[in-house]
């Protein structure tokens with residue numbers, strides 16, 4: 730049965746499934762005490778550490794405890810994460826990741842938007858980040874502009890570029 734036919738603004742089964750998933754996504758600001766924290770660490774480890782032979786311990790860098798952390802969840806499963814560190818009215822976004830199977834559902838954009846909103850509340854002047862080259866357009870759509878030359882990340886060896894947005 731083509732159960733999605735007649736649903737408003739939905740033309741295909743894929744679109745229907747996508748919209749149903751999007752409805753289920755919840756966003757939470759968390760700290761280390763949260764029951765979601767370990768799952769967020771797992772997700773970050775898989776994307777940013779394991780692939781580059783970095784230890785799980787190196788997740789706990791000098792800004793980890795001081796950063797505001799946001800997760801996206803479906804049915805209490807962490808499927809997205811990012812963090813914002815604020816110092817002297819300048820924000821730094823790091824560790825933006827969405828679980829592979831849940832990409833292209835606007836989850837990454839929503840996570841970053843929520844951190845930008847939070848930055849505004851805290852009178853942050855600008856937010857910076859080091860973007861992987863392949864993600865430049867993702868950040869451009871959120872208002873970020875490139876600043877400087879492409880460089881190789883010391884941690885992953887991947888080409889990156891500095892980006893920033895004034896709030």
Ligand SMILES: CC(C)(COP(=O)(O)OP(=O)(O)OC[C@H]1O[C@@H](n2cnc3c(N)ncnc32)[C@H](O)[C@@H]1OP(=O)(O)O)[C@@H](O)C(=O)NCCC(=O)NCCS
Pocket residue numbers: 776824825826827828831832833834835836837838839859860861863864865866867870
């Ligand atoms: C980059 C990442 C966080 C994007 O998350 P996502 O949830 O798939 O992205 P969204 O669905 O929110 O995309 C929002 C918009 O950006 C676009 N976009 C997303 N990723 C993109 C990419 N790699 N290149 C170009 N455009 C991209 C989407 O098409 C969408 O455009 P639209 O609004 O016109 O439809 C995700 O691909 C990821 O986790 N990648 C691996 C980790 C990583 O590289 N993180 C960034 C490190 S700097």
